[in-house]
Amino acid sequence: MVPPRHGRCVARARLPGERPRSTAAGPRRPTPGEGGDVVSAVPRTLLRALADAVGPGHVLTDPDAAAPYTVDWTRRFGGPAAAVVRPAATAEVVAVVTACAAAGFPIVVQGGNTGLVGGGVPPAAAAGPAPVVLATTRLTEIGEVDPLSGQVAVGAGVTLATLHQHARDAGWSYGVDLAARDTATVGGTVATNAGGVRVCAYGMTRAQVTGLAAVLADGSTVTHLAGLAKDNTGYDLTGLLVGSEGTLGIVTTVRLRLHRPAGPSTVALIGASSYDEAQQLLAGCVRPGVRLLAAEIVDEVGLELVLRTAGLPRPLAARHRLLLLVEVADGATADGLELPDDVDAVVATDAADRLRLWAYRERQSEAFSTLGVVHKLDVSIPLASVPDCTAAIAERVQATTAVTTYGVFGHLADGNLHLEVVGPAPDDDEIDRAVFGIVTAYGGSISAEHGIGRAKAAYLSMTRTPQEISAMRAIKTALDPAGLFNPGVLLA
């Protein structure tokens, strides 16, 4: 479901003496299709050290080979890289970090490159040398599931889909799932503290992580992988690295808590005329004692788009402003749901039918991306404010003449909506800023689950206090004084 990576670099290297272009809101973004290259002025000594570290076949300097690593999934962010390196072990990561630090080249850490805030790709215009992209996709070691603790240690480059299969094969299940599962890596989901469709049942990625190993900017490795249920021994470095978006360390191994499978489930797609009605339906439709596995929302714009782009049949007889998807663990009997008689709904208990209903929600990102570069605004809204806040945002977006399409989908149970704005130029941040202003006025957050990355670094102060940001900067300076890892990500 994730579109193929692009075949070309999108941003060219700056010419000698050329100043980086920037907008008031942050760094300049690449124009889709803009020509580019990996930079040529990379010291031979660095390239040799990288080749010694990971093997010459895993240092990419050819522009075509490097191009997929230099632009993000949205095509909104990207820039030139000095090289792309693909280590296969923690020791190789250490060697890459040591070589880059010695040469004064920053490192951009990249997992599956499905991130939606530009944190895993080089900036369009770097203040110093173009970064080396360190791709973790060869860190694929996968341990056996420990049957006593229900935990497993896996390499950062293992994809979510592989982890899910591995857990299933051992009689367990992993609690974080999202539509980019075939490509997104465990390391990327840890670095972004990814959420996804099962947060209402199992929590975010942070709740699954019992320990990790990471390489720090000084080349040292911190390892905390015992997975003890209780371990009150000082600062929680694991917790600090989760959600740090590659700015504090390169995660190489993660120990994860698994769950006993919830068993067969029932999925319902329910029509609703407003967010208020959808929330009331959700609050009343799960029978007591039944576990809610997912509660998602798709608006009519997203539905019409996915019908057109994916060729799916219309799911309900009537048209509705919103579609609510609810999944419950009830043994696939449909007894776990209690729907009002007059509601327009379709219910699936068979595995293939469940997947068919999920497709209307899971294919949303892909459907919107067919319209061009999307301003993907992932926000959190207090549940009680969802109806009013979404109305205020819609009014503001619709008053913006540059907007050609505006649709919403997301994780209703978490108050986490993905606002998809099409039309404004990739580097036109006016609508982003306006929407974040409305969200924060309602007590929400400018990032629910995608992180801050490069896209929102200029807006962090809308959601965090000066004291919090200064504490974050102090931590960054303590662990990475030279700003080696992901400069410009999270902290502008």
Ligand SMILES: Cc1cc2nc3c(=O)[nH]c(=O)nc-3n(C[C@H](O)[C@H](O)[C@H](O)COP(=O)(O)OP(=O)(O)OC[C@H]3O[C@@H](n4cnc5c(N)ncnc54)[C@H](O)[C@@H]3O)c2cc1C
């Ligand atoms: C179709 C689609 C659906 C999605 N649905 C969801 C969703 O429901 N919920 C959700 O939360 N996200 C979702 N995402 C966003 C994305 O999948 C997540 O942010 C995911 O966690 C990124 O993983 P990745 O391996 O692709 O990381 P990347 O995109 O490669 O990197 C993301 C960030 O993590 C850092 N990073 C990556 N690996 C490491 C590492 N080993 N150590 C340190 N830092 C690292 C990068 O530097 C970057 O800052 C979706 C994306 C797509 C394309």
